[in-house]
Amino acid sequence: MQRKAYVPGVAVLLAALLAGCTGSSGDGGTTDNSNPGEPGTATQAAQPGKYAALPEPCGAVDEQLLEELLPGIAQLPDEAEREKAYAGEATVTFNTDRKAGCRWKVESAQATDHLTVDFERVVSYDNAVSDDTEAERLFAERLAAADLPVPTAGESGSADATGPSGGPSSSPSSGSPSGSPSSPPSGSPTGLQPRALEDLGDEAFLDDELSSSGSTAEQRTVTVAFRTSNVIVTVEYAEQPATVGAVPDSKEMQDRARKLASGLADSLGG
Numbered sequence: 001m002q003r004k005a006y007v008p009g010v011a012v013l014l015a016a017l018l019a020g021c022t023g024s025s026g027d028g029g030t031t032d033n034s035n036p037g038e039p040g041t042a043t044q045a046a047q048p049g050k051y052a053a054l055p056e057p058c059g060a061v062d063e064q065l066l067e068e069l070l071p072g073i074a075q076l077p078d079e080a081e082r083e084k085a086y087a088g089e090a091t092v093t094f095n096t097d098r099k100a101g102c103r104w105k106v107e108s109a110q111a112t113d114h115l116t117v118d119f120e121r122v123v124s125y126d127n128a129v130s131d132d133t134e135a136e137r138l139f140a141e142r143l144a145a146a147d148l149p150v151p152t153a154g155e156s157g158s159a160d161a162t163g164p165s166g167g168p169s170s171s172p173s174s175g176s177p178s179g180s181p182s183s184p185p186s187g188s189p190t191g192l193q194p195r196a197l198e199d200l201g202d203e204a205f206l207d208d209e210l211s212s213s214g215s216t217a218e219q220r221t222v223t224v225a226f227r228t229s230n231v232i233v234t235v236e237y238a239e240q241p242a243t244v245g246a247v248p249d250s251k252e253m254q255d256r257a258r259k260l261a262s263g264l265a266d267s268l269g270g
Helices: 002-021 063-069 079-087 131-146 250-268
Strands: 099-107 111-121 195-197 203-211 219-228 231-241
Touching: 063 111, 063 250, 079 099, 131 203, 131 219, 131 231, 203 250, 219 250, 231 250
Parallel strands: none
Antiparallel strands: 099 111, 111 231, 195 203, 203 219, 219 231
């Protein structure tokens, strides 16, 4: 009889324990549906970029294109020197998954040519900002730093004054930052001024500078930069003639640099 007297007390104790383990959110308990990390309760991270790695830059330019960009390379007399010139020199970086580059330099009787190709894979460390958005922001900074001339009202919004073949189009020349007509900047012929490009990656621009080093020949530097998803690619192509007073051809250099950039975009799938 004494044993039966204790049964109701045990039942009450078990009920209390069960209530403490499965209490609702209304009485201060924690239910399975309110556990941290449950789908729908955590902030969704921004999407990663399309690219998780970079190509090997020194192998990104084939020999035929190198011979177009660096005309003296095939005429180098020493075979070992010629092979070294074709191979290029890798840019030193701390993380080749994030930044990688290669440079070439060839001297000939006619000119000294330089070529640099740089890849940068942009990664956002802010969960609310995607890799693409961060790359877009960085590219906008580079575009602003290039200080391209503002197109006149008669030009297209892209400010790309060349046709599909890279030759001059019928668009008016770029103007000064105030919008008034001006002579072509940086010594570039009309229609070949620094400008945004429409047909390369997600966004792109071309810069063309003609500089003089005292009594030496003028050096022309053509830069083509483009962004594809979270990767920014920069091609810098420079030539300095051996003859004082000679000026490198703007259209020829721009066509070569754009051809290389287009091939790099194709290899990235952009």
